[in-house]
Amino acid sequence: MDQTLFWNLLAKKIAGEASEEELHQLESLMKQNPDWAYQAEHIQHMWQTTSGDKQESEFAFEQHLQRMKEAGVDLQPELPSINSGIKRDKVKNIFAYSAAAVVVFLIAGFVWLSSNKRNVLSASEKNYSEVSSPFGSKTKLVLPDSTVVWLNAGSKLTYNEHFGITNRNTTLTGEAFFDVKKSTVPFVIRANNIQIKVLGTAFNVKAYPEDKTTETSLIHGRVEVTLDKRPGEPIVLKPNEKLIVVNEKAEAKVEQKKDPKIVIDELTRINDTTIVETSWVRNELIFQDETFSDIARKMERWYGFTIEIRDEEIASERLSGTFTTETIQEALTALQYSTKFHYSIKGKQVTITQ
Amino acid sequence: MVEVALLKKLITAIAYKDDAAAYKELFLLYHKRLLNFSITITHSKESSEEVVSDVFMKIWMNRKVLPGIENFHLYIYIATKNLSINKALKDRKQEYFSLDEAVVDTKNIYADPEQLMITSEMQKNIQSAIQALPPKCQLIFKLVREDGLKHKEVAELLNLSLKTIENQIGIAIKKISESIRFDFVRIMN
Numbered sequence: 282m283d284q285t286l287f288w289n290l291l292a293k294k295i296a297g298e299a300s301e302e303e304l305h306q307l308e309s310l311m312k313q314n315p316d317w318a319y320q321a322e323h324i325q326h327m328w329q330t331t332s333g334d335k336q337e338s339e340f341a342f343e344q345h346l347q348r349m350k351e352a353g354v355d356l357q358p359e360l361p362s363i364n365s366g367i368k369r370d371k372v373k374n375i376f377a378y379s380a381a382a383v384v385v386f387l388i389a390g391f392v393w394l395s396s397n398k399r400n401v402l403s404a405s406e407k408n409y410s411e412v413s414s415p416f417g418s419k420t421k422l423v424l425p426d427s428t429v430v431w432l433n434a435g436s437k438l439t440y441n442e443h444f445g446i447t448n449r450n451t452t453l454t455g456e457a458f459f460d461v462k463k464s465t466v467p468f469v470i471r472a473n474n475i476q477i478k479v480l481g482t483a484f485n486v487k488a489y490p491e492d493k494t495t496e497t498s499l500i501h502g503r504v505e506v507t508l509d510k511r512p513g514e515p516i517v518l519k520p521n522e523k524l525i526v527v528n529e530k531a532e533a534k535v536e537q538k539k540d541p542k543i544v545i546d547e548l549t550r551i552n553d554t555t556i557v558e559t560s561w562v563r564n565e566l567i568f569q570d571e572t573f574s575d576i577a578r579k580m581e582r583w584y585g586f587t588i589e590i591r592d593e594e595i596a597s598e599r600l601s602g603t604f605t606t607e608t609i610q611e612a613l614t615a616l617q618y619s620t621k622f623h624y625s626i627k628g629k630q631v632t633i634t635q
Numbered sequence: 636m637v638e639v640a641l642l643k644k645l646i647t648a649i650a651y652k653d654d655a656a657a658y659k660e661l662f663l664l665y666h667k668r669l670l671n672f673s674i675t676i677t678h679s680k681e682s683s684e685e686v687v688s689d690v691f692m693k694i695w696m697n698r699k700v701l702p703g704i705e706n707f708h709l710y711i712y713i714a715t716k717n718l719s720i721n722k723a724l725k726d727r728k729q730e731y732f733s734l735d736e737a738v739v740d741t742k743n744i745y746a747d748p749e750q751l752m753i754t755s756e757m758q759k760n761i762q763s764a765i766q767a768l769p770p771k772c773q774l775i776f777k778l779v780r781e782d783g784l785k786h787k788e789v790a791e792l793l794n795l796s797l798k799t800i801e802n803q804i805g806i807a808i809k810k811i812s813e814s815i816r817f818d819f820v821r822i823m824n
Contacts, residue, residue: 288812289805296779296804298786320812338666342659345688354692356655564696606697610721 287314291321353418410444413437414455417585419561424451427462431562434582435489456487458562461502475526478505478515485559490528492578498523498548498558508543521548523558551603566604566612573598573620577633584609588631595622595633642707649694650701658698662691668782669715675737675774676719682726686718709788712778716792734793739773764814768807775800776807 290307293299299307311318349356414420414432421431422438425445432438436455444450449468461468463481470477472488473495482502488495497506499522505515506524518524527542549557549569560567566583568576574596577588586609590596598620604612609631613624624633645664648657666687673683690711694701704710723729765773778784778792779800786804790797 284809285802285805288809289801292779292801292804292808293786295808296786317812320815324808324812324815338663341666341670341684341687342662344684345662345691348685348688349692349695352692354696356653356658356695606693 286310287317291324295324353415353420410442411437411439415585416582419564426464426466426468428468429460429462431458433457433487433561434585453486453488455489456485456561458485458559459483473526473528474509476507476509478507479503484518485562487558489578489582493528495526495528496523496558498556500548500556500559516543516545518545522546523548560603564605567602569601570599571601572596573600573616573633576600576602576616580609580612584612586626586629586631588633590633592622592633592635595620595635646701646707649698653698658691658695661694665711669711672712672778672782673715673719673722675739675770675777676716677723677726678738679726682722683719686715686722689718690714706788709784709791712782712784712788712792734771734774735769737770737774739770739777760814761811764810765807768810772803772807775803779804 287307287310290299290303290310293303294307311321346356412420412422412430412432414434414436416435419431419433421429423429424440426449428449430438433456436453436457438451438453438457440451441448445466447466449464449466451468451470453470453472459468459470459479460483461479461481465480468479468481470486472486473490475488475495475497477484477486477497479502482504483500484502484504485498485500486496487498497504497518499518499520501520504518506518506526507513507515508526516524523546525544525546551557551567551569555565555567557567557569561583566579568579571579574590577590577596580586581588583604600616600619602615602619604615607615610626613631613633616622617624622633622635624631626632641664642661645657645661648654649661669687669690670680670683673686674680677683677686693714694711701707765776768776775789775793775795778789779786784792786800787797789795790800793800
């Protein structure tokens with residue numbers, strides 16, 4: 282008698298995977314070998330067990346929420362309470378005012394990384410508020426005038442105590458996407474060597490001091506950008522335009538020039554709905570035909586790692602790509618398909634070599 | 636067993652309504668089994684708690700695409716496996732992982748004596764029979780029995796052939812049955 286067949290059939294039956302034919306086959310085997318029936322019955326009983334200590338899982342969930350917070354991932358909106366529906370509607374209303382672009386973001390379902398690490402200093406202590414987003418995470422905030430700001434990794438936004446009343450002045454270090462609430466009070470952003478003035482519009486400002494350039498990308502509406510070196514000569518941007526200003530420090534290294542270098546360019550679109558400049562808001566790290574050293578800087582902020590490229594040739598290699606939920610290892614491995622290099626990771630330090 | 640209908644309901648609520656309560660329910664539904672599965676790979680409860688938390692973090696971050704996943708039950712096990720292996724390699728500073736290194740928590744395998752007509756003697760025998768199984772066999776047995784994965788799904792999860800899974804389960808059932816039989820014969824005498 283083929284015992285192996287019997288056990289395999291019984292195993293299938295228990296797991297609920299046996300076909301009609303197999304069940305018949307098993308039954309006839311059992312009839313021929315009644316001494317197996319007892320064992321078979323016990324095994325079947327044994328199969329149905331309940332496992333798990335619910336309380337332990339409840340505790341684990343609390344721990345999990347804590348870790349999510351630390352990682353800057355927020356359950357958005359808050360854990361449901363009776364009024365959670367109301368809260369959500371309110372959020373939706375804010376978005377309803379805003380641009381089609383932002384609506385598209387919502388539909389596309391961006392992942393929102395949280396605001397828990399933000400550090401708001403109270404006005405009474407300091408006369409201004411400061412919100413910062415650490416490396417490796419992003420922060421969404423709503424200013425007192427209902428303007429919505431997404432702060433990218435390693436960025437800081439400050440505004441004074443009279444914000445929203447007599448003025449709407451802010452200072453930005455790093456990158457942020459603004460969806461400015463319409464008002465007669467101009468909304469002003471100081472960033473690196475430029476000043477941006479708007480009334481109500483959606484745009485992205487990238488002004489990391491360590492970058493070579495400061496970029497203002499307009500999605501819709503109208504913005505005026507004034508360079509520190511050319512007061513009284515505002516540059517007006519039209520939708521879908523991007524103003525690139527070379528940062529002074531970077532510029533000084535290259536050449537001594539009186540006027541800052543500026544370029545007005547179109548926004549980089551991958552398709553109708555994806556704009557590279559604002560992709561980070563949707564939790565996408567996109568780069569198109571950029572040098573490895575520029576990409577490395579983006580990845581440093583994105584992942585909160587430091588990346589050192591020890592080879593000039595690799596550093597100047599131009600690459601394109603999109604990352605969303607990849608880990609830094611996965612991202613580097615993907616880049617290895619485009620260009621040859623080796624990498625090693627020690628703690629939060631990545632070293633790239635030939 | 637995880638009910639398909641319940642799973643679908645939870646996923647829909649999470650994906651389309653950002654429903655945090657459904658997210659919690661999903662977590663409670665899977666936490667223990669994913670934790671146990673992960674421990675077989677990481678050999679560390681602490682590491683595996685991290686892995687399960689990471690899996691669920693990814694689930695929340697990618698919640699919009701969840702309804703598009705054909706087999707969520709398998710998907711979440713595969714995600715857990717991948718993150719567990721990464722974690723294990725990091726913890727143990729190894730370059731590869733083999734199923735033969737799996738450490739299966741057999742405490743979870745045998746049945747509740749209150750529920751079944753099994754003497755404590757039998758219980759011991761069953762447990763030692765299971766413990767005597769090779770790690771790979773134990774793991775497969777556990778995934779089918781406790782985690783409710785189909786044979787085909789276990790094959791996909793562990794990169795093994797369907798035939799291997801069927802045979803391994805057959806071996807497990809046979810060995811456990813033999814331990815029961817031994818007892819049965821003794822009682823009868």
